[in-house]
Amino acid sequence: MNCPLLKVENLTKHYPLGAGFLKKTIPVIRAVDDVSFSVEAGETLCIVGESGCGKSTVARLLMRLVDPTSGRVLIDGTDIAGLKKHDLRAYRRRMQMVFQDPYSSLNPRLTAGLIITEPVENYVRLTRKQREALAADLLQKVGMSPEMMHRHPSELSGGQRQRLGIARALSLQPSLIIADEAVSALDVSVQAQILNLLMDLQQQMGIAFVFISHDLGVVEHIGHRVAVMYLGRIVELSSCEALFAKPVHPYTEALLAAAPVPDPTRVRLEAPVEGEVPSPINPPTGCAFHPRCPLAVERCRIDVPPLVPMADGRAVACHVRAPASDIPVQPAVADDHSPADVLEPHPSPTH
């Protein structure tokens, strides 16, 4: 417990917009802003949020496909953000990624067998026999027949391709797999198969997942803990059951209320939040959610709310619902709220 498998500390990525030659200040996109979380071995952490909130950038930062602006990514206590290329290769074995698009993430010119065994061949030289045995083994693990190894990706269905993507990630026997929208591009029926496959693999091999998704149904199914992101920041980090039972942050509430529920008798709340996601180039001051937040108070416009740990183990970044202990604000009104709260602003706490 003292040394989690993956620990992310104050991870930040700003993309400069255009060249800053002769310009004093370059506008930046705050893609990921001060994100911290940790993942234990064998656990699934889901990251949810709207498009453009920085989920995928987090994934790319974790794999160090892009270098962070600041912050640390610790794998078993080693910061990979500062590693040289050579040392990084050793750590890439520990964590692998499953990509969103099963069509473009497989090289169309290689056969399935070559694709899934390639990561291993980057570290060990394989004979043809060894490679075929490995490919057959990996294909069986993801529920495909070994004959598929001679097929090209174009001859396979979307679900089969995503299984190949998973097999490729498994080939190095990583302890952590980052799945960036791994099922979003698939049909719902295939999604379920792939999710069950991932959960089975997790049970068999004790792999931890960072599962990035915008689909709350998927998250509820697979997640142990959930981080909700909004405009590059984590606004709520909680266990999966607690989050779905009782969201605390108003954005989480809105997100849950907006998710489609397969129950025709349920009355949909009308537009829980209004407006668009603000631009990450020029985010609102204070809490990024305040222009859309039904609970916003004066302070939300000024201070960025910190992620405050709460009694039940979750952490929430909200001045109203989870006030930081050092500044006395009215206690959080987490116990008596119902979805209807979203429609009417809370009585503004004074401070």
Place this chain on the structure above:
Amino acid sequence: MLALAAPIYAGDPANMDPFKRLQPPSAEMWFGSDNLGRDVFARTIFGARISLMVGLMSAACAALAGALIGIIAGYSRSFDNVVMRVMDGLMSIPTILLAIALISLTGPGIGILVVAIAIPETPAVARLVRSVVLGVRERPYVEAAICGGARLPKVLWRHILPSTIPPLMVQGATVCASAILTEAGLSFLGVGVPPEIPSWGNMIASSRLYLAIAPLTIFAPGICLAVTVLAVNLLGDGLRDLFDPRAKRRR
């Protein structure tokens, strides 16, 4: 094929027969003879060997150099700026002028001719390869390979280079066609292939005075030139269809 087998069936292209100058076509000499009594058919066939060889070698040189520069430029941002500006500079030099300058420095020869034709063709190839590399390097499967721990040379060789081959082939065919034309042009001007070696350009140049008397001496190599260039361009199209994986699936 015809050109390769030339020595077997065609007569000696250098054999002069002063009594048979500017003859019309006959059974002995299919395309007649030229102003020195040489067999135009034999010379046309042997000229094809020179033209095709110069064309292919120039295309190969340009493709190789262009691919190398293009891949490096496509992958390294800092190198890209410098090299592509140099390429832009090269592009602005007229092919024929550069060739004349080079050849006047070293004297005529096929080797220097190939180099002279390849240099101005290289930037176009480099530009093409660079654009393909820029597009492919952002593909998820390239990122996936990096995640899998592949080293840079392997990423380039296995995942990026293959995508550049089809456009490179098509471009190579275009370069080859234009190289054949340039060679003919240079030979026509007398700075290309040395005059003792038969080439289409040489033949057209030496026959142009006799156009009215023996039109075939100029039309034979001229038509061959046009047909060859067309054929090479068609070959490029065919190659593109062959290499395109999407086209393959449709078939």
